[in-house]
Amino acid sequence: MSVQIENKNVEKRAGNSPEVKVEFGLLDPRTLLVETNVRTEANLTPRFLKSIRDNGVLIAILVQRTEQGLRVRAGQRRTLAAIEEGLETIPAMIVQGDEDQVRRIREQMAENDDRQGLRHADRVAAFEQMSLLGVSAVDIANTTGHSTSDVQAALTVAKTKKAKAVQAKYDLTLDQAAVLAEFENDTEAVKALTEIAIKSPDRFAHAAQQRRDDRDAAARLAKAVKALADAGIKQVTNWNTEVKDNRAAQELDKLQTGEGKTLTPEGHAICPQRAAYISTSWNGDIHTRHVCLDYKAAGHKLNRTNVNDTRTEQEKQAASAERAEVITNNKAWKSAETVRREWLAQFAKRKSAPKDAANFIAGSFTADTHSIEKAGSGAHALACEWLGLKTTGGWGSRQALNDLIAKATPARALHIALVLALAAIEERTGLHTWRRPGTESRYLRALEVWGYNLSDVEQIARGPQETPACPAAKQTTPKTAPTTNPAPAAPATKSGAQPKADNPAPVTNPAKVASPGKAATPNKGQAKPQVPTTTDNNAVKALEKPVLNPTRATTPDAGAATEEGAGKRQPVVPKDQKQARSAQPAAAGSR
Structure with missing residues (x-):
């Protein structure tokens, strides 16, 4: 069925003479010839196919x-999807064809670009x-091709004033806006996270995870207070x-009663002082230290059994700074572990492994043998969790894994093997890793x-030495070996000026500042993104960055070598190793 109309503007756009009529009709997609297209792949995604199945071809x-x-000039994906979904007819505008290939390419590019x-x-x-029209989140997801979780997150954002306003202004992703909705009542957090986004x-x-951890720790602190x-x-x-x-003040563990008995918080309950x-410790645990503000007036005496601290003031300050660094990085590691394991859980759902997975798995049989054996003795509990297997452990977990592998394609089976190796290694990581x-x-x-x-703290754990993850990621040795003496001076630029960090973040010890990576800048001629103005200079201070190992490698690209920074401070090392270290000769250069 078709209808002819006369429209000179349409004819001119179609590249035909004004005398030729244009037809609009419903055509069987299986009878159409698909013309050579600038698209090399149709890319019929599940979401696109579902849209065609549910809504038909709308344009x-x-x-x-x-x-x-009849040859398709524009609408290749819609035509192929309609055939895939078995549509009997699709709407079409029919014009007289020609053999002008230049115009074909120009029109196809314009239609897609x-x-x-x-x-x-x-x-x-x-x-x-x-939703306001009464459609449930599940029905919205089913009819639009989005996941139910995405729809629910969007509806949550829509209900929060700040998150909705920020997303509308900066067009943040749905995931980012959903996180801002979590902090609706924390204006400073919304500003800081928006700037980072x-x-x-x-x-x-x-x-965001560090913010959550800080928020939970603050709640526990408020409860203790x-x-x-x-x-x-x-x-x-x-x-x-x-x-x-x-x-006049002393902690209770350094005091005794007048009779020489140990002084406890319970025994000190009636003391007016x-x-x-x-x-709050690095992991959010609350510690309460009981004291007596005037122990002599209260009739207490010092516990003389305590050994005096013979350290010098310089040694005490160094130990305090080292402890502050440990606390900061321990806290950052726990936050990073949460994010990393969430990412790995999503990574485990892939249907095929990365192209270099076999190399990594083969290396794991020699480098990570003990970890794989230990994970196997525990029935690969973490891997089962990532793979979505609801098991009780032991024989049941092994059987569930065997069933999953038996049903998998070769590509998926390789990916499951990779997940087993990654989970085994992940289980052995901990606070010791970054140290x-x-x-x-x-x-x-x-x-x-x-x-x-x-x-940042995971980049410390990654380390400066050459340890390629796989053949695709070629690394190099650092130009200068680490030394025990930190050198705070940054290398000079070509002009002799000292480089400045784009986004310096405060750390626990101001004398140990690392240089964070540069923020992305817009291309020439591109509008600079607006950034919310933070009136409080401490807006981002709560996002306390770990004390970095400045000799960390940059993010490796496939086949690209990396250079390690030189002349920067080193991570905390055990005291028995500090004196054993000595300066190493500089390497000849990256290879």
């Missing part, structure tokens, strides 16, 4: 009448409108001025090549 294709038959997809904010608004999107997931108040115990808010520098100081740079270098470099964005 008419362009068909040219030739001696061979001049499209503009929906902004993330537009998609959120559309889901919100459908715009300037350094690769850091966003790690920064309330418990002190309910018990009528005074809270010490400044340890240095109220206890350390106060000769009782107080307590609450602190011994290079121990997991092969593992972390592989994740980096496969698309995972290493956090």
